[in-house]
Amino acid sequence: MKSTELGIRVRSFREECGVFGINAASRAAELAFLGLYSLQHRGQESAGIVSSDGQQVYGYKGLGLVSDVLSADVLKTLPGHLAIGHNRYSTTGSTTLDNAQPLLVAYRGGRLAVAHNGNLINAVELREEMERAGSIFQTTMDSEIIVHLIARSRAPSLEGRITEALSQVKGAFALVLMDERKLVGVCDPSGFRPLCLGRLGSSYCFASETCAFDIIGAEYLRPVEPGEMVVVEEGEMRELKALEPGARAHCIFEFIYFSRPDSVVFGESVDRVRRNLGKALATEAPADADMVISVPDSSNSAALGFAEESGLPYELGLIRNHYVGRTFIDPAQRVRDQAVRVKFNPVREILSGKKVVVVDDSIVRGTTSRKLIRLIRKAGASAVHFRVSSPPIEFPCFYGIDTPSRAELIASSHSTKEIAEFLGVDTLAYLSMEGLRRCVRNPDDFCYACFDGSYSIPVQADADKLALERRAGSPPSTSQNARSLSVDSAHES
Amino acid sequence: MKSTELGIRVRSFREECGVFGINAASRAAELAFLGLYSLQHRGQESAGIVSSDGQQVYGYKGLGLVSDVLSADVLKTLPGHLAIGHNRYSTTGSTTLDNAQPLLVAYRGGRLAVAHNGNLINAVELREEMERAGSIFQTTMDSEIIVHLIARSRAPSLEGRITEALSQVKGAFALVLMDERKLVGVCDPSGFRPLCLGRLGSSYCFASETCAFDIIGAEYLRPVEPGEMVVVEEGEMRELKALEPGARAHCIFEFIYFSRPDSVVFGESVDRVRRNLGKALATEAPADADMVISVPDSSNSAALGFAEESGLPYELGLIRNHYVGRTFIDPAQRVRDQAVRVKFNPVREILSGKKVVVVDDSIVRGTTSRKLIRLIRKAGASAVHFRVSSPPIEFPCFYGIDTPSRAELIASSHSTKEIAEFLGVDTLAYLSMEGLRRCVRNPDDFCYACFDGSYSIPVQADADKLALERRAGSPPSTSQNARSLSVDSAHES
């Protein structure tokens, strides 16, 4: 039932969300479905869509993959020309339907739906303050805080209320919101999480990545800028400077790992940046080897870049089984390294007797990499040179990425040499911070906090961190399937 | 999926809820499960339990029958010595998980869970007022209003906050509430809906009917009185006069139809009262007949009373198919009267050539009764004397029963003679108001508004009624299955 428990988690770093929004001539929910479908890699625990026909608001959300939760029958119950959607990897520990998005509420202004990617820094304070003032909370989502703030605002327009609400929160947010008639996309002043603006005929759309535009045949226009609010209403698009932009702090990990290579985020091609990472790595840390192999699929671009720059042949030395399902339970735990073996199979005919450069995007705890290297050696590799297309991760993220605590990050307490020993590789090299910065167009526009600990929005001391972690440790609970979203409003039918 | 659409609804009158609460030595949720299971007849659309181990609060709810939603695996996730549970027939039109109970929230005082049976008269006003003040609503349940009021209260204790909240609402409520450590049962000042207090060893329990005590082997103590609040904490039970009691207005329909005959509600045996109804009916409206038959199972006791008083033999002339399931769809709509035929089969060998008294508990729209009588005639009955063990229903209920609008109540616009013609019976007689009143111990303690329109709490004019109906007509939405309840609190771990 609980995918977090049953599923194999080879990955330790998880993106939390994909968001999408569109106004269309009709059946907006179908396009939202496709958008979410293409953003599936950003979150596989829940999916949901809210739509509006201008009068009524309809919603549905559930635990599971987009194509399982949002069946054709469900989409039929989501009529109208406006729709927003969301899929998520919970950044809190509990996989519960309560925390699935979009969040749909009724308030003075009518109905309001919110899809949120990111993480608020001052969530605990804001929530305590609101609870002291008499508010109730039904979920553990930051989005509920945002909605409370919007509902409390006295501003006459939705845009005004959103602006007033967001000026009180700190942290990372790429938000898509809608009421009965308006579609809104808005980014935090630092631009931590990506939000792209697109056009499909006379319609406008928002998405975390441009691959969601490609799948519906929409054209990519530009990123939503830090602090900007884009409002779509009656078919018209308006661009507002809603929040005072701060120093840009785009998440560099979108390029290193999260986004699909066929996407553009923060205005740059993911594939291009990722290729650059591989090339830079080859320049910085060449290896005496017979071939370069990737840990598929996330490291393919970087490995190809490494091969190109180094002149070594790129080989398909690891085959990935894409059928590793959410509900997969490995029944034969007695087979050593089973969990990794189920996902990756080294190709003996390619690796046997060869010196191999293995390119991976990052090392979090190191345990999976270690098992993988053991498999590669058993397949006959005579030498393994591990190359990581990003610097050592030493610090947790507070802006929306689900990282383990600092203690679990192997690089926070071990030297590269020690890590190499732990992994069992002949050589190990990370891309340098300088190298990383050279791979993007505007290196100063990015957040590198997970590498260097310089949090652009100060995370207040230890107390707060504990609070956040306490929240993550909230009651274990199981939940399944889907629910509809339905709140009535006393104001309109 | 959507049981409201697929299920056969032979009944037009539906009870909305069963509630249960217990403090136990351990595994309170298992006892709550059994309690809800025995209250299944009070609501079959959703079921849920919230439990607490004194520190953490756990919850689960879903659409469907108690035994389907609350599986053994689910109960394992609900540890602790405190538990409350709820099952419901939605009184609003939409069968959505959002409206399943108990409602579980976090607020200044920690966590709070509420299970509510009844209906508030001033829900719309309260909600509009709260929305104007900046509150958000995620459901259409009255319970959410009550929770908001509790959260806003500045009273230092939970008891104080509940009292303050409930003093602002008007209408019918039998509530079971809990936080991490306390279990509370409370009734509205008129005592519209039943709430019983029981004891199991050194534990205390609350239930809508005493059959929920029988199934767990608990002893029935007494009803919770109008306006009374009973608090169970640290194994001790305290009785508080929380709300100023008004004139009693117990729902007489609990005796006529809703409660199980093996239950005691409002301090009287349901079977006894129901037998009295049948006897009184036989006295008031005897019939020249060969036998008495019941519309099983709700009219069995009254029919037996009629037979006893009249001296006519009681026969099993209608057999009920108990497998009529939630998901039953009648595929052969072409067969006339199919929906009734699927549920009831007249026994030709008993009825053929006989003059029959048919005892039923009530007539709402009359359409089902009409079909049933047609079946009885086809089975050979030479005369049908229809006897109703309650007066004509002419007015809708605003205190928690899901009645059709007044226009749909056949007795609101038709004379008994006209109804007899519509039904196609030889004679038709209802129990008189006087007769009804004589069947209970304290006739002045009951609400008879559905018969005589005298609403003990004034229902304000037409505007309000429309508002309530507008709410009932809120967005159609489909939903399935279960969700967990999980809200964290910043105040305790």
Add this chain to the structure above:
Amino acid sequence: MKSTELGIRVRSFREECGVFGINAASRAAELAFLGLYSLQHRGQESAGIVSSDGQQVYGYKGLGLVSDVLSADVLKTLPGHLAIGHNRYSTTGSTTLDNAQPLLVAYRGGRLAVAHNGNLINAVELREEMERAGSIFQTTMDSEIIVHLIARSRAPSLEGRITEALSQVKGAFALVLMDERKLVGVCDPSGFRPLCLGRLGSSYCFASETCAFDIIGAEYLRPVEPGEMVVVEEGEMRELKALEPGARAHCIFEFIYFSRPDSVVFGESVDRVRRNLGKALATEAPADADMVISVPDSSNSAALGFAEESGLPYELGLIRNHYVGRTFIDPAQRVRDQAVRVKFNPVREILSGKKVVVVDDSIVRGTTSRKLIRLIRKAGASAVHFRVSSPPIEFPCFYGIDTPSRAELIASSHSTKEIAEFLGVDTLAYLSMEGLRRCVRNPDDFCYACFDGSYSIPVQADADKLALERRAGSPPSTSQNARSLSVDSAHES
């Protein structure tokens, strides 16, 4: 999942099957659905329908209740004017889909579907013989043996092949068969199991009980006689003497317990016979008591008969919870007598201080009755007189009823006095064999083997019994849900 394990089995005696067949103007499967639905009490473990449009044969079957397995979507996949259906309580231990019926095969003559109620005495011999000759078996059903015999027959017509096949089998069978164009109903020469013939307009139909005719509005014509074969083809009905009839041996338990009271089986009203049983019992074994109560619902008619004859009032002293589901697991095993308590609740207000006659239809192991009596006593009954509307069951059934082994039948090794002590009743009386015989029209036409051990078809010695039991002990296996039936034939498209 496995209903046999999870479900509460208060009953020890289980009927194995309901069968239905119809030719209709169109959509025969929908009528078969309704027929099976009304026969649900005869088997709740699996359900299936095979239909034909004259060219193609379609099938579907699954584990579960009729209305769950045969959804509207499934019925759409079963077109045509011919249909047969089946539901079953497995008489073998395993609840597997393999053993669900109808069995559908392709053979020389085209396609053939069989729905079987009953049990063959020489199944093991026949199967061994066929296996020796090179046959393969994919199920453990007797029906597969019958189909093999039909396929091997060289007779030119389907009727001839069925006759030839059935002349080789011994035991109990009420069969409904169909191929692409013909519908056939046939009974064994002793007429062990009931099969009724009905008419709906110009269509003919077969069913185990007449309640299946009532639900579709069909008229009951007559029983299919022992040894008779009724063939429906091209809208015409032909009656054939297929097998030499032997001495009649109708199952008397159909009247005592299995059939619905609103049915006619073997040409007699079940309710009438059951009422007679109660009256005879009152005459034979009166009791000094205040009232008569029934163990609902199977003993209602007999209890009413007892009340009528004895002049004691009939009371509803036990209330049955009809929501006891297939998947019900009692989580609170610590509560004593829980399993019985979940199903039955004694009404204290009725029983308290009273001397009670409890009428039940039979005692198998005695364990459930004992628990029930304990509950009745706890509810305050001052004396319990247990009256059983059939003689003591001392022998197992080999003709299609799933009885426990002889050792488990309490009456096979204990005197009535001992049983009374075990049950904890004041007095215990069974109906006598003579009394039982007087309750039916033609007492010599019935099988009373479970009472007196006189098996009308000799069951050969111990070896065979062991073989049958070995079969019943075949591999435990779990299975779920539904499968389609699909065999192609090389002979026609």
Add this chain to the structure above:
Amino acid sequence: MKSTELGIRVRSFREECGVFGINAASRAAELAFLGLYSLQHRGQESAGIVSSDGQQVYGYKGLGLVSDVLSADVLKTLPGHLAIGHNRYSTTGSTTLDNAQPLLVAYRGGRLAVAHNGNLINAVELREEMERAGSIFQTTMDSEIIVHLIARSRAPSLEGRITEALSQVKGAFALVLMDERKLVGVCDPSGFRPLCLGRLGSSYCFASETCAFDIIGAEYLRPVEPGEMVVVEEGEMRELKALEPGARAHCIFEFIYFSRPDSVVFGESVDRVRRNLGKALATEAPADADMVISVPDSSNSAALGFAEESGLPYELGLIRNHYVGRTFIDPAQRVRDQAVRVKFNPVREILSGKKVVVVDDSIVRGTTSRKLIRLIRKAGASAVHFRVSSPPIEFPCFYGIDTPSRAELIASSHSTKEIAEFLGVDTLAYLSMEGLRRCVRNPDDFCYACFDGSYSIPVQADADKLALERRAGSPPSTSQNARSLSVDSAHES
């Protein structure tokens, strides 16, 4: 429900099955699960396992992916040290559980289970002959014919019976069989379909591809040879020449498309052969281009070979969405080319303004390739040179691959020039037959019938082909989920 209807089928060529078998110290079914899991690409419509503990045989099968059908709970019901497993893409039209494998039966020799990969040429004749002799068929699987033949054999040993049975069938079969104590792997005399022999400690195992050995940590020993039977009994392995080997006719398409690149089949590395195909293609049909891209993932190896040989850079120009699920329904059919777009996204940043070589493994109907090329052009490619790493497919396969009819094979009626026009490419080239033959070690050992029509086992005239097609057109039927396999045997407990 019906995956064949709902799923997107971008591929027209489908492999039908993966088979696996193992004797292990214990819990063989868990290893069979892993084996099937790694063979998931060979068949996604059903999965099943039969196991034996030496006494009892246990089975389970269902529709769906290996990890969905064979849950941990199911595996617990499959004890024992012997297990065989199967997954399939039905080669007949109907996706029904009846046709899921392994087939498990009881016969004279006890129980027998068969997992079959391949297709018999004389299935219709054999079946007609057996039906004439009185046999019944419950499925449309060739395997049922094989089992009938084994059951009819008078040979004293299982090996003898299998040999006798297989000497009567013509066509392609790689079979894994088991009874209570023996595990058998056997190949047809031409060796059409692959079957590999492996060892895990002292256990032996069979699998369609060696990737199934890798996942359980087993060692690959050698292919099972054409006509060879390998018997594993009591931990010992015996190699028998069961059938007179004919000319070898290994399916060349295993190298071109079906097998995973990390597998060894027919004794050669799939990756190596596939790289050779790409190199040969580059030599035969070079292109003036900027880059080489693959249609992922099946063409990755060939594309890399092309890149290596041509000196052009290998780019990741198409990104594949691996979440395309079985139940995926494209709701927005109005979006042109949607089905392809959902699966593949071209990377504009890579392709824009570039001359691109697209390497694909084969062209069946050409419709999908055409849509894909349209997408690539829309992403900005200035020239598209389509290179196919196999010759034109002009003939259907009768040996176990599910090909469309000849009329649907674009190359059977169109010249390469015409196809190029249809696809909308600048140039199109296929690998030549000579080139293809040079890529494998022993070119004469392979079947190239789909390219040149020379069927090594003659397919008899038109009548037979129609018969086969008639079979494929057998009754449409829906089915879901899982069933257990259970047949008892009268011979042993």
